Amino acid sequence: MNVGELVYRRVFRAPRELVWRCLTEPAELARFWGPSGMATPIDGIVVELHPGGRFETLMLGEYGSHRMVATFTEIVPPERLAWVESATGMHTTSTLEDLGDGRTAVVIHQRNVPETMRTPESRTGFLTSLDKLEEHLAHLIQGDRS
Incomplete structure (x- = not known):
């Protein structure tokens, strides 16, 4: 990994299609996007899901x-x-790997990361957004069972 690159990996107890939906649909993104203490209202989200969108x-x-x-x-x-x-020119690639048993590994690779986003505080904040995604996925899974 080079300077200016960050990689995060998290395994979620959710099927890959559900994780994908959460990462690409505004109604889902509004439930978890951003670090702890931040909210992302649905009317502030635009997703044109195609290259160039x-x-x-x-x-x-x-x-x-x-x-x-x-x-x-x-x-x-x-x-x-x-x-x-x-x-910023920061490039983010998220890869979702189906691990079987209803689990998905998500690897987020960021390149050209600005120095302010490489601080321990910023990295910890980013991890809280993954915690929020994990909680949201758990809520969705539980909702499917009731």
Whole structure:
């Protein structure tokens, strides 16, 4: 891994198709997108799910807001999703691997990561967004069983 690159890996107890849906549908993204303490209202999310399409999120929190504006570069349902952010040039690729037994490994590879997003605090914040996704997936799975 080079300077300016980050890789996160998390195994979720959810089928790959459900994880994909959560990563690509605005109604699902609004439930977990962003670090702990931030909310992402559905009306602040744009997902044009095709290469060259827009991907935008507006995260709101106690200390301000952050808008992410990106362009999708690769869409391979339900296994790979990639985009590049226009403001920073950061390129994010998420790979979803079906592990069987209803589990999915998600590997998020970020390149050209701005220095401010490489701090321990920023990395910890990013991990809380994965925690929020894990909680949301668990809620959806439980809902399917009732």
